[in-house]
Amino acid sequence: MRKSGFDAFDETVIALAMAPDLDPVLAVATSALTAGANGPGPQHPTLALIADLTGATGPARATAAARLSPGGPLARVGLIHIVPDPATRVAGDPPRGPSMLATCVASTALLRWAFGVFRLDPALFPLVRDDLLAPERPPDPDAAAALLAVLRLPAPSLTSLEADRATDALSTALVAVARSRRPALVVSADALMAPASAQRVAAEALLRQAVLIVTGEADLVPPAHWEPFATAVVAGQHPVLPEDPDRTVRSLLVRGWSTASAGGHLVDVLRTRGLLVAPAEAKRLERWSHLPAEDVGRLAATLAARAAGREDDEPSARRVTSEDVTSVAVGVVGRDLTRLASPLRTSRDWDRIALPPALRTELAEFVDQAAQRSSLLTEAGFGELPGQPHGITAVFAGPSGSGKTFAARLVAGDLGLPLYRVDLARVVSKYIGETEQNLDAVFAAAEESDAILLFDEAESLFGKRSEVQDARDRYANLEIAFLLQRMEDYEGVAILSTNLLGHLDGAFARRLSFCLHFPFPEQEQRAEIWRAVWPPQITLADDVDLDRLAALHPLSGGHIRNVALAAASLARAAGHDVDAGCIRRGLDREYAKLGVAPDRIGVAS
Known part of the structure; x- marks a missing residue:
């Protein structure tokens, strides 16, 4: 107490205030000392009793009363409470000043410490x-x-x-x-x-x-x-x-993270908890630059609990990957984002997607630039240049089912960052100004959680501005203008997926870091998709020729996955392997959805 500027008088007051709560006998004694004509007094000391016990007389009593007022040093730091005498209160009057009839009571924090409860309230x-x-x-x-x-x-x-x-x-x-x-x-x-x-x-x-x-x-x-x-x-x-x-x-x-990062802090904490983080995974996690410090401990504790739940004699039970972190982060740091966007599972299995070699190269360059974004802005000095965007934006353009969404999952998985698909139904509002508020909330929450944003069917939100003919056109154009500016200010990675590239507003071209075209899969890519679409648990019958299926059925990857799922379901219901008949029926269903008569030739070898 003396180190904090308090003196012997303050220490005596604290002892007297705590005494009735520490010992019931002292509470009875205090009540007797403060007794009046109407019977026993309060069990806690009044200011008058404290003045008497400390020997304060004359002007010293007024000084003691001032020090023990609600604005006095002990009350101001929350160690004691000064409780007015109920008998002196007048309804409607403002709070009264110092009074010798007021009671001095120890605060909850002080009593917790006196009883040895040192945990934060x-x-x-x-x-x-x-x-x-x-x-x-x-x-x-x-x-x-x-x-x-x-x-x-x-x-x-x-x-x-x-x-x-x-x-x-x-x-x-x-x-x-x-x-x-x-x-x-x-x-x-x-x-x-x-x-x-x-x-x-x-x-x-x-x-x-x-x-x-x-x-x-x-x-x-x-x-x-x-x-x-x-x-x-x-x-x-x-x-x-x-x-x-x-x-x-x-x-x-304070300058931002350079050689260190918020993700690097998480790696340190995970390792101190006995969890194993491989160097490659640590490098991915170090790309988390906005991870709030208050959430690092919660993330680490949740991951440690998961590891303990599956713990066995193998060291791999305590291994943590970036995918583990992103899955946990959805519930810890992504709470605000889930109101307007949905988390998507990430992947690093590039063998599951069939793409032309040139597009694979472009995607690899996209990942590399996104991974080096922080060092390019801080260490290489690009962040100091005027007008230099701090984020990376890419458009994935191509027909439905060409692999755009799965490619976004792979990009997020390689970067070790969470991926969220923006729910346009919840973002776009008919009320003026609410769409902009929702968009700003999405970008702000994504920046705080280092999330990658995926705008599916982006043409519906990033469409071309029209000539102003009425108030609706004017407000729609204002929304697009706001979105352009907010996208430019965004510090993270954003992916716009579209089937209609020509419908996007031309002003986005300057703000794009990449524009990747996903073509309709050729026969070679379709064959890769047919081979990759089956999980290891599924067995194909000998009468299935995947190469002929690819040659005879010009379907996108999304449609092929639908056929495979339908065929597997039919085979399981029938209790046998997936055969040509199951695939033929799956093709019938998919062509029916497309409104096209299926070509049945070549399903069987």
């Missing part, structure tokens, strides 16, 4: 966290070192960290606090808005001797609510502060 979660792990490598080592120097100063301090991404500022603060060998209390600015909640946070910070790290809109926190905190770091907007000549106030600029 669960009622404060999730606005207050004490479980966030510091990365081994900060985004900006220089800023972390400068902040560490401030934290080691004996004087009260408040440091504001300015960064393009809040997660970079938070990670830098966590590293500096960890190196100062003090605990960190990460608090949302929302928890400091009301006086009562700000006092609860102040008590937790004081009792732990913790450094307060504030996230969110710190500039909206009332200036007086910063006074109880000796050491604070703001990872967001710089707050409005009261005049305090004894407090060191400064601002530090």
Whole structure:
């Protein structure tokens, strides 16, 4: 207590306030000492009793009353509560000032510590966290070192960290606090808005001797609510502060991740939990640059629980891949995104897609550029150039069933990032301005979760602007203009899938990094698809000739998969292998959907 600026009087007040809660005998004694003409008094000490027991007389009693008012130092830091005497209350009157009749009560935080309960009060979660792990490598080592120097100063301090991404500022603060060998209390600015909640946070910070790290809109926190905190770091907007000549106030600029990354922090945490992350998988995970620090621990804990659930004597039971991380991340960091988009499973099995060699090369170049995007912007200096987009956008154009969606799954799998298909039915609204709000929410949530966005049937959203003939045309054009600008500002990877490339607005051409054409599969590609479409568990009868099927039935990959599924279902129902008859019936169904009479020649060898 003395280190925090309190004296013997404050220590005595705290002891008297806690005594009735620690020992019922003392509660009875306090009630007797505060008894009046109407019977026993309150079980907690009044300000008058405290003044008597501390020997305060004359002007000293008024000083004691002022120090024990709701605005006094002990109440301001949330260690005690001053409860007015009910008999002195007048309905409709404003709160009264210091009164010797008021009662001094120990706060919940103080009593928890007195009884040895050092765990953070669960009622404060999730606005207050004490479980966030510091990365081994900060985004900006220089800023972390400068902040560490401030934290080691004996004087009260408040440091504001300015960064393009809040997660970079938070990670830098966590590293500096960890190196100062003090605990960190990460608090949302929302928890400091009301006086009562700000006092609860102040008590937790004081009792732990913790450094307060504030996230969110710190500039909206009332200036007086910063006074109880000796050491604070703001990872967001710089707050409005009261005049305090004894407090060191400064601002530090934080650069984003360069050689380190938020994903690299996750890899470190996974390995400390005994999980195995191969170097190739670690490289993929290091592409997560926006992973919130507060979610790293939750991701690692979930992955560790999964590993424990399947654990056996083999080391592979504790192996973690980027696909494992993306599947877990959907429920941890993708919550906001799932409101308007659907997660898709990713894959790295390129053998399952049949594409022309030139298109495979283009897709590989797309993956390589997306993988190097961060280093090109930061280390190679492209991010400093005016007008340089920070994201990558590609159009996958081709007929239905040509492999566009599966190619997007493969791109996401190779990059080790989650893939979400934007649900246009939920995004597009008939109400003016709501479509733009939904689109902005999609892009913002995707940036925060490092997700790849897939806009299927993109021509319906990115269509050409029309001549303005009425208000509907004008608002439709405004939506497209907004989408163009938001796409240019997007920092992630976006894929636009379309069957009608010519229907896209021409202004998108300049904003595209790649335009990949998926042709209708030729006979050679169709043969590859027929061979790859069958899972290992399916056995084909000897009368099935896949090469002749490819030659005689000009179907896209999507249609071939439908035929294979139908044939497998028929074979299982009949209790035998997939034969030519099952495939013939599957072809009948698919041609019927297309409205074309099937050519039955060549199904059997």
